[in-house]
Amino acid sequence: MDSLLEKRNPAMTESDVLELEGFLPYRLNVLATLVSHSLARVYGERFGISIPEWRILATLGQFNEMTAREIGQHSRMHKTTVSRAVSTLEKRQLLARRPNDQDMREAFLAMTPDGQSIYAEIVPLARSFARDLTQDIRPEDLAVLDRVLAQLMGRLNASSMDREEEA
Amino acid sequence: MDSLLEKRNPAMTESDVLELEGFLPYRLNVLATLVSHSLARVYGERFGISIPEWRILATLGQFNEMTAREIGQHSRMHKTTVSRAVSTLEKRQLLARRPNDQDMREAFLAMTPDGQSIYAEIVPLARSFARDLTQDIRPEDLAVLDRVLAQLMGRLNASSMDREEEA
DNA sequence: TATTGTTATACTCTATAACTATA
DNA sequence: TATAGTTATAGAGTATAACAATA
Numbered sequence: 001m002d003s004l005l006e007k008r009n010p011a012m013t014e015s016d017v018l019e020l021e022g023f024l025p026y027r028l029n030v031l032a033t034l035v036s037h038s039l040a041r042v043y044g045e046r047f048g049i050s051i052p053e054w055r056i057l058a059t060l061g062q063f064n065e066m067t068a069r070e071i072g073q074h075s076r077m078h079k080t081t082v083s084r085a086v087s088t089l090e091k092r093q094l095l096a097r098r099p100n101d102q103d104m105r106e107a108f109l110a111m112t113p114d115g116q117s118i119y120a121e122i123v124p125l126a127r128s129f130a131r132d133l134t135q136d137i138r139p140e141d142l143a144v145l146d147r148v149l150a151q152l153m154g155r156l157n158a159s160s161m162d163r164e165e166e167a
Numbered sequence: 168m169d170s171l172l173e174k175r176n177p178a179m180t181e182s183d184v185l186e187l188e189g190f191l192p193y194r195l196n197v198l199a200t201l202v203s204h205s206l207a208r209v210y211g212e213r214f215g216i217s218i219p220e221w222r223i224l225a226t227l228g229q230f231n232e233m234t235a236r237e238i239g240q241h242s243r244m245h246k247t248t249v250s251r252a253v254s255t256l257e258k259r260q261l262l263a264r265r266p267n268d269q270d271m272r273e274a275f276l277a278m279t280p281d282g283q284s285i286y287a288e289i290v291p292l293a294r295s296f297a298r299d300l301t302q303d304i305r306p307e308d309l310a311v312l313d314r315v316l317a318q319l320m321g322r323l324n325a326s327s328m329d330r331e332e333e334a
Numbered sequence: 335t336a337t338t339g340t341t342a343t344a345c346t347c348t349a350t351a352a353c354t355a356t357a
Numbered sequence: 358t359a360t361a362g363t364t365a366t367a368g369a370g371t372a373t374a375a376c377a378a379t380a
Contacts, residue, residue, distance in 0.1 A: 024203045030200030034323045064176040105361040144311040156201045272338040
């Protein structure tokens with residue numbers, strides 16, 4: 001791959017060229033895609049769970065009962081994505097609905113015992129995946145990473161580049 | 168949104184629960200999606216360029232001429248994605264093919280003058296987008312971010328969780 | 335036989351819009 | 358009028374497989 005170095009574009013000065021390898025949006029995208037797909041392979045192959053489905057289980061693991069709207073807000077998924085993933089999980093009986101008598105438009109969603117037992121199996125896998133990923137990184141660097149990721153998220157949310165639900 | 172804090176799942180102890188908000192794969196994914204879409208809006212609305220198309224232009228900006236295979240390696244895109252984006256760029260005359268007489272299976276791809284002028288317009292926009300994104304972050308933290316992202320990428324590549332081209 | 339690239343096809347995730355049923 | 362949720366539909370982006378041309 002070093003052969004590419006011999007092919008630098010001679011028509012451009014350094015200031016004209018944007019280095020993709022050092023460009024933060026590109027790097028974040030490549031990294032996040034690799035991470036997501038690697039992790040999805042862990043729970044996907046074993047339990048037949050998609051990324052949206054996992055996010056819903058993860059949300060219901062943290063909060064006992066939630067409406068679809070709340071799940072979407074917390075896991076940052078579009079309401080149609082949530083609706084379809086909830087429906088799949090319901091068919092597989094990993095999740096159940098309880099009507100809200102105060103507002104019949106919505107329902108409270110919670111994991112069934114089957115859902116909880118899959119969740120209980122996935123959580124340690126997910127934890128060990130994240131641990132493997134970060135095991136070579138110094139703790140103080142991880143702390144910085146934490147802070148910087150939070151700052152970047154804050155910056156993006158503040159710039160109102162966001163979606164319907166948050167408008 | 169703090170009302171959610173009142174709803175923590177009482178059936179689970181803290182060690183059973185995985186906090187989505189603190190889970191690195193989830194945070195990377197949400198952040199990268201927000202960043203990509205925000206940036207794609209910048210060049211998408213203005214120039215009608217998709218993410219794969221932009222990555223190809225960016226690669227050809229760095230390297231004068233490349234084959235589709237080399238572009239795919241450098242920009243980490245699947246060969247079918249590259250093939251289709253190249254074809255679109257060619258139709259719009261932002262990119263041209265030059266046959267390789269030594270190997271007629273492949274062709275050398277390069278930006279046309281029109282492609283270069285769009286590239287020259289996008290690069291400052293992309294730079295200023297990245298600058299806006301990181302302007303509140305301390306330089307020493309950005310240096311750590313750089314190093315950690317590289318470590319994470321290295322870790323994922325090493326784990327052979329990768330795609331066809333790199334097998 | 336292996337490789338470059340294209341195309342057909344399909345899958346995932348996301349998004350818009352139209353709809354329902356409630357409020 | 359507005360909101361929660363569903364469904365139809367479409368659009369990216371990605372992937373597999375089959376293929377043509379070439380090595």
